[in-house]
Amino acid sequence: xxxxxxxxxxxxxxxxxxxxxxxxxxxxxxxxxxxxxxxxxxxxxxxxxxxxxxxxxxxxxxxxxxxxxxxxxxxxxxxxxxxxxxxxxxxxx
Numbered sequence: 001x002x003x004x005x006x007x008x009x010x011x012x013x014x015x016x017x018x019x020x021x022x023x024x025x026x027x028x029x030x031x032x033x034x035x036x037x038x039x040x041x042x043x044x045x046x047x048x049x050x051x052x053x054x055x056x057x058x059x060x061x062x063x064x065x066x067x068x069x070x071x072x073x074x075x076x077x078x079x080x081x082x083x084x085x086x087x088x089x090x091x092x093x
């Protein structure tokens with residue numbers, strides 16, 4: 001998806017009025033469930049994280065490069081998804 005398509009999707013999601021926290025928690029849970037069921041693999045989860053990072057980077061501060069900002073966002077997303085994976089693993093024991 002090119003940047004203009006990413007921006008259009010970003011604006012459409014904002015227009016719908018999805019609450020970011022509720023949506024993020026739901027996405028984390030859905031991703032964990034689909035991984036556990038064998039529907040999603042690591043590459044698919046990585047593509048999901050990349051799409052999120054790209055969307056967030058559209059509203060980055062202009063003083064920070066897109067690549068630098070995406071790296072920061074991506075590392076935080078890795079932490080969120082990893083924490084969800086660890087929580088799911090502990091709950092299944």
